[in-house]
Amino acid sequence: MKTSIKEDSDNPVINIVFDTLNKNKQALVFFNTKKSAEKAAEDIAKRIKKDDMALKELASDVLKALPRPTRQCERAALCVAKGIAFHHSGLTSRQRNLVEENFRKGTIKIICCTPTLAYGLDLPAYRAIIKDLRRFSQRGLTWIPVLEYLQICGRAGRPSYDSEGQAIAIAATNAEKEKIIEKYINGEPEEIYSKLAVEPVLRMHVLSLIASDFTTTKKQLIDFFRGTFYAHQFKDIRRITTTISKIIGMLDEWEFIIRSGNDEFQSADETDDEKYKSTLLGKRVAELYIDPLTAYHIISCIKESSGKKLNEFSVLQMISHTDELRPLLKVGIKEHDYVQEELLKRHQFLLEQEPSMYEPEYDEFLNSVKTALMFDEWVNEKDEDFLLEKFNITPGETRSKIDRMDWMLYATSELCKLLHYQYVIKEIIRLRLRVRYGIKEELLSLVRLQGIGRVRARMLFRNKIKDLSDVKNAELSVLKQLLGEKIAVSVKNQVGQGDVLQEKELENAKLGEWE
DNA sequence: GGACGGTGAAACTTCAGGTTGCCTC
DNA sequence: GAAGTTTCACCGTCC
Numbered sequence: 001m002k003t004s005i006k007e008d009s010d011n012p013v014i015n016i017v018f019d020t021l022n023k024n025k026q027a028l029v030f031f032n033t034k035k036s037a038e039k040a041a042e043d044i045a046k047r048i049k050k051d052d053m054a055l056k057e058l059a060s061d062v063l064k065a066l067p068r069p070t071r072q073c074e075r076a077a078l079c080v081a082k083g084i085a086f087h088h089s090g091l092t093s094r095q096r097n098l099v100e101e102n103f104r105k106g107t108i109k110i111i112c113c114t115p116t117l118a119y120g121l122d123l124p125a126y127r128a129i130i131k132d133l134r135r136f137s138q139r140g141l142t143w144i145p146v147l148e149y150l151q152i153c154g155r156a157g158r159p160s161y162d163s164e165g166q167a168i169a170i171a172a173t174n175a176e177k178e179k180i181i182e183k184y185i186n187g188e189p190e191e192i193y194s195k196l197a198v199e200p201v202l203r204m205h206v207l208s209l210i211a212s213d214f215t216t217t218k219k220q221l222i223d224f225f226r227g228t229f230y231a232h233q234f235k236d237i238r239r240i241t242t243t244i245s246k247i248i249g250m251l252d253e254w255e256f257i258i259r260s261g262n263d264e265f266q267s268a269d270e271t272d273d274e275k276y277k278s279t280l281l282g283k284r285v286a287e288l289y290i291d292p293l294t295a296y297h298i299i300s301c302i303k304e305s306s307g308k309k310l311n312e313f314s315v316l317q318m319i320s321h322t323d324e325l326r327p328l329l330k331v332g333i334k335e336h337d338y339v340q341e342e343l344l345k346r347h348q349f350l351l352e353q354e355p356s357m358y359e360p361e362y363d364e365f366l367n368s369v370k371t372a373l374m375f376d377e378w379v380n381e382k383d384e385d386f387l388l389e390k391f392n393i394t395p396g397e398t399r400s401k402i403d404r405m406d407w408m409l410y411a412t413s414e415l416c417k418l419l420h421y422q423y424v425i426k427e428i429i430r431l432r433l434r435v436r437y438g439i440k441e442e443l444l445s446l447v448r449l450q451g452i453g454r455v456r457a458r459m460l461f462r463n464k465i466k467d468l469s470d471v472k473n474a475e476l477s478v479l480k481q482l483l484g485e486k487i488a489v490s491v492k493n494q495v496g497q498g499d500v501l502q503e504k505e506l507e508n509a510k511l512g513e514w515e
Numbered sequence: 516g517g518a519c520g521g522t523g524a525a526a527c528t529t530c531a532g533g534t535t536g537c538c539t540c
Numbered sequence: 541g542a543a544g545t546t547t548c549a550c551c552g553t554c555c
Contacts, residue, residue: 032542141542220522289534290535
């Protein structure tokens with residue numbers, strides 16, 4: 001099928017987008033970076049003159065997704081006001097939902113996005129326009145997999161909305177056009193490969209198989225993996241057996257499992273009868289669903305901490321330096337000195353051995369320090385806008401990092417409980433609440449109230465209402481002025497009935513017990 | 516003559532995304 | 541590898 005598109009601009013994306021708009025249809029445009037998705041949305045929005053009340057309201061919602069708008073919120077709102085949006089992991093979840101909902105309603109006509117929108121969403125796009133088929137990787141710019149290309153094309157003309165759809169790939173040169181036709185249109189999708197033999201993945205599976213008593217001997221363990229897709233695909237169980245041996249050794253050394261039978265774990269045939277049992281600690285690690293290596297890292301750091309000075313940076317850096325927090329914030333060239341200076345100030349609080357500058361892992365270590373510094377600012381009540389300017393982390397990414405830090409702090413507190421590290425548990429629980437709310441210590445008691453988060457708690461505190469008894473003593477009229485009628489009444493009820501503290505960890509974390 | 520501002524070329528920098536625990540309304 | 545951003549030299553204008 002041939003379609004001709006008017007070329008009003010030298011930018012093919014803009015031409016196709018306006019052609020789509022003229023047909024009164026909607027489109028998703030895929031880019032390989034967040035920046036280019038945002039820029040394209042802005043370029044398109046600038047060319048649209050019309051104003052629409054509904055869109056203006058929507059733009060204001062997008063702008064107000066955070067207590068203080070970031071420059072990203074401002075850009076997003078300006079685009080949305082013209083019916084154009086960008087969509088990537090950096091948006092807050094509220095903004096993402098607004099964009100998706102309004103695209104579905106037809107209020108938003110065009111979304112410029114990264115591959116976030118390629119998976120799982122059913123949207124009424126007539127066209128999927130693919131601007132970039134190459135993406136930066138460690139080997140430079142590489143072509144995206146055919147499977148991903150097909151996934152993106154599948155976004156156009158969803159059966160629930162349209163009877164047909166178009167996928168348009170943009171080529172910069174003739175050679176690129178040939179390549180696209182050959183690789184993506186006439187080519188075959190890649191084989192799917194099992195990633196089971198990768199150590200971190202296997203580590204978690206081996207421990208959980210043993211912890212759940214699903215496999216209790218080496219023979220059972222190997223039989224289990226013999227039945228997996230990995231074994232089916234590679235027809236070679238030897239490689240996986242070697243990795244399993246290594247992992248069993250580690251899990252044993254870290255005291256997550258106990259072996260009995262043979263002392264040595266050499267090859268499959270000799271020691272088939274070796275039996276495994278998880279320790280209490282190993283069972284908990286498996287239940288917490290964290291990488292055993294992470295658990296070991298945390299446990300060794302906490303062990304090290306006895307007798308040492310400990311502060312929030314200690315714990316934040318310890319957790320930032322785990323696989324679960326990846327990808328970490330990258331230390332840019334210009335930030336190098338700043339991060340190192342800050343590290344020097346906090347050196348005594350480090351729980352792990354600092355790698356030498358000349359070791360390859362030093363960069364990742366510095367990244368973990370930068371990530372910890374970002375969390376440190378967050379628990380000292382810096383807002384998303386500040387974090388975006390200082391650490392170049394977008395609100396959406398901030399949120400996802402906070403959620404993961406929250407989960408890992410929970411896991412850490414559970415491990416400490418099991419190991420009877422009483423002196424750190426309370427600190428960790430307090431820190432977890434501070435991370436969750438983004439608050440300093442002094443607001444901890446106020447955020448225990450429902451409807452009170454970092455902003456309202458700070459407002460109360462500034463007005464000399466510093467804890468629950470102050471809330472109790474405060475005039476309702478004063479609270480109403482500060483919090484609005486509904487929340488003021490609810491807060492009063494909560495202190496009156498005294499049944500606010502239902503959450504178990506909050507119960508444990510009662511201020512009195514902390515000191 | 517010097518401060519200031521505009522311009523454009525060159526140098527520099529950076530680059531997608533996601534699941535898990537547990538709890539409560 | 542490409543696009544966006546920063547830096548810097550150069551030039552013209554104004555006081």
